[in-house]
Amino acid sequence: MSQYVITVDTGVRDLRAADHLLLELAAELALPRGAFGCTHLVRGERPRVVFSFTTASEEPARRLTAKEYEVTAGAPDEVGRAVVYPGSDALTGTMTVAELLSASAIDRVTVLGSPGEPPPDQRLMTRSHVRPQWQTGELVLTAMPAAGGTLVPFEVPDPTPCCADH
Structure with a gap:
């Protein structure tokens, strides 16, 4: 094709x-x-x-x-x-890294400040907003640690605009 x-x-x-x-x-x-x-x-x-x-x-x-x-x-x-991207609509709720990878076109997950990749059974709260980026031909989701030992995508769904309190 x-x-x-x-x-x-x-x-x-x-x-x-x-x-x-x-x-x-x-x-x-x-x-x-x-x-x-x-x-x-x-x-x-x-x-x-x-x-x-x-x-x-x-x-x-x-x-x-x-x-x-x-x-x-x-x-x-x-x-x-x-x-x-393929599977993007299936990435809702909380799922393991392995489930996220098998359900979508995302090739791998990285965690800010951590060497290597998270374990496949690590839980990730998608917040229904998963925006991976292309890096050297791979679709990579950057995540960060969250409460309860889970991960969340680095990009938040509704960011606070800069200087919102001014």
Whole structure:
């Protein structure tokens, strides 16, 4: 099966808004099983968040171009943050690292401040927000220790904006 990778620039600047729009577009496009949808941070004169989609056909590119989004071939970089990926919808509640790995396209889990990988029976509370990143060709979830000896994904679902109390 051929794979097509496209970059979509919608002009969105906020990561939370980008997640929401990416999920909307993925649903609208009815992406097939096995498809990936990632966010990528673009720095420079016009900072923004762009998307990459990996699909089985060129049809999503045509449909997104028709919506007047800027669509180009290929991924913008090799370190995208996966929002849609095989098994992403199954990662809810608390599960073991082994269950998370077997249920999804995530290749491995790392823990901040810890050498090596956590044991397969280590429990992880997903908070229904699991955003692994591509690292040297592997989809890697970074986790951190939490209460009760569990782990949680490093990225929180609803981060407090900087300077929220000012």
